[in-house]
């Protein structure tokens with residue numbers, strides 16, 4: 001039996017970011033679980049998130065030939081059984097780099113706009129890192145917004161019914177809390193062993209979410 005393939009889509013402008021690190025942690029865990037991993041680091045591969053005329057949908061032609069770059073990305077999605085976008089939460093959503101990958105690649109006639117969805121049967125786990133703390137007043141609405149936009153608005157719309165969104169809180173090295181009155185408080189920056197333990201806990205949480213999703 002051939003191994004299942006996981007496409008891990010890392011979306012961050014810095015190679016030394018927490019997001020990039022979590023992408024590596026998840027890729028390692030997926031390999032341990034027997035997956036062949038295709039690690040797509042959008043920054044490292046120089047992906048340009050800006051929409052182009054070539055990749056803009058033509059509503060009269062669902063078989064439009066999109067740009068070679070976009071077609072190559074489509075092929076990587078087709079080859080994957082599981083798709084895992086890893087990203088920092090920006091303004092209750094995904095950063096422009098990942099948004100542009102969705103805009104250009106998850107395109108009309110490819111992933112949606114056909115009576116029989118081509119991506120049906122695939123699984124998708126969105127993993128975001130967030131500055132917000134889990135006890136934050138805003139945590140529940142953040143989870144809700146991301147779930148509606150990503151799982152419902154993107155995965156489901158593109159025929160992927162088995163999808164989940166998980167958020168890793170406290171992704172900053174210093175706690176940030178917004179209370180019910182909207183007051184923003186920034187705590188002391190973590191250092192030394194405390195900092196190491198804080199980031200190890202985030203790694204563990206990411207792996208727990210993955211293992212739960214893999215079942």
Ligand SMILES: Cc1cc2nc3c(=O)[nH]c(=O)nc-3n(C[C@H](O)[C@H](O)[C@H](O)COP(=O)(O)O)c2cc1C
Nearest residue numbers: 017018019020088089090091092129130131132171
């Ligand atoms: C432009 C921008 C927007 C952000 N918006 C949010 C937000 O809406 N909610 C939140 O919890 N954190 C927000 N953050 C904090 C990031 O999620 C956090 O810095 C990131 O997850 C840390 O991981 P990284 O080191 O990989 O960037 C934002 C950060 C930036 C730079």
